[in-house]
């Protein structure tokens with residue numbers, strides 16, 4: 001690859017990214033993330049030399065060589081004048097679900113590194129080959145639905161840091177050619193060929209013939225599924241805007257007409273998101289069960305529970321509230337913790353030693369305190385009280401200080417609503433319904449998107 005085409009490539013990959021707060025590049029030292037770092041450095045040097053660039057390597061401590069590999073990346077960065085940090089994953093490593101736990105820890109550490117520098121953008125080196133593997137793995141698991149969209153071009157982490165995958169449209173072979181041309185080596189992670197794991201198995205299977213055709217087909221399928229997923233999210237957001245309201249914290253009311261709306265598919269998607277939000281679930285409510293519930297809601301009053309949410313349909317509306325079971329036990333507030341997945345807890349600067357040493361706890365408001373809440377017009381008091389009882393409240397020595405529906409901001413702890421299924425990871429496909437639900441439940445608005453202007457063909461949904 002000539003220097004000229006390299007410049008073209010980096011411009012095409014990064015031209016629309018907002019580097020105003022800088023960027024963290026997630027670099028494992030493999031070919032993809034090494035290429036990402038070089039192209040990014042080249043782009044920033046040429047177009048935005050004042051923008052900060054920080055490379056971060058996570059040492060998962062899962063292989064004997066991992067610390068040495070992280071130091072190799074540090075050396076590589078030092079040679080090029082790129083700031084670099086190594087972050088180690090401490091703590092217990094689970095016996096099952098290790099790749100998923102490692103990924104969670106990796107994104108948490110990357111986000112902490114970005115936060116510490118005031119950076120709002122993290123870039124990873126996922127390629128078109130990774131995307132094809134993801135789609136084929138999901139297909140092999142019989143996930144024929146919207147999961148076939150694969151990885152989103154961007155994902156919002158913890159409702160505040162964007163993780164962007166600018167290489168998602170670029171083939172690994174092209175990146176490796178670029179590295180070879182510049183005489184730059186990379187680390188081969190032995191886990192990538194360890195067939196005990198699903199992805200290496202898929203990679204090996206893909207390499208066994210017709211790989212180009214199968215990859216191209218998988219990518220086309222993914223692009224189509226991404227369009228469909230964005231579209232249904234947009235329609236679901238319209239229904240949420242039009243039919244849902246929040247009479248009191250913890251209680252969502254849907255107009256009865258929602259159940260009979262002509263766009264049944266979007267109504268099911270909206271219901272899946274709303275049930276997960278109200279129930280504090282990190283994944284959407286089951287599609288088939290929501291479809292059945294919606295059908296029943298069309299014909300009769302009912303009271304049912306799904307996704308930890310009580311669905312109480314009456315003539316005056318369809319009401320959703322968190323069921324009163326399995327609420328979190330009273331516990332001292334922890335910074336950036338999700339309480340019941342429904343509230344984000346942030347410790348303010350004014351928190352004192354006494355507060356920290358056990359004086360403060362977060363616990364459900366409970367039936368007694370909820371019973372004292374004033375009635376709300378047109379809302380059956382039994383419903384609003386049951387919803388309020390499951391809301392978090394701040395207590396000190398048995399005395400109730402405030403609850404999340406009140407003016408919690410004046411307390412040393414802020415407890416703000418979160419959109420449970422998207423609170424940790426929000427794929428860009430779902431920004432429209434996430435924004436609609438955030439407005440509904442009083443969660444903070446979404447941060448500005450990571451792309452400037454048009455989406456550069458990434459399938460990005462503008463919030």
Ligand SMILES: Nc1ncnc2c1ncn2[C@@H]1O[C@H](COP(=O)(O)OP(=O)(O)OP(=O)(O)O)[C@@H](O)[C@H]1O
Nearest residue numbers: 026027028032033056057058059103123124125126
């Ligand atoms: N140890 C690491 N340190 C920093 N970044 C990493 C590390 N491992 C992976 N990454 C980042 O994640 C990208 C994808 O890596 P890889 O495909 O190995 O991870 P994955 O677990 O399959 O992906 P995902 O994290 O989305 O599931 C890399 O290109 C790199 O940007």
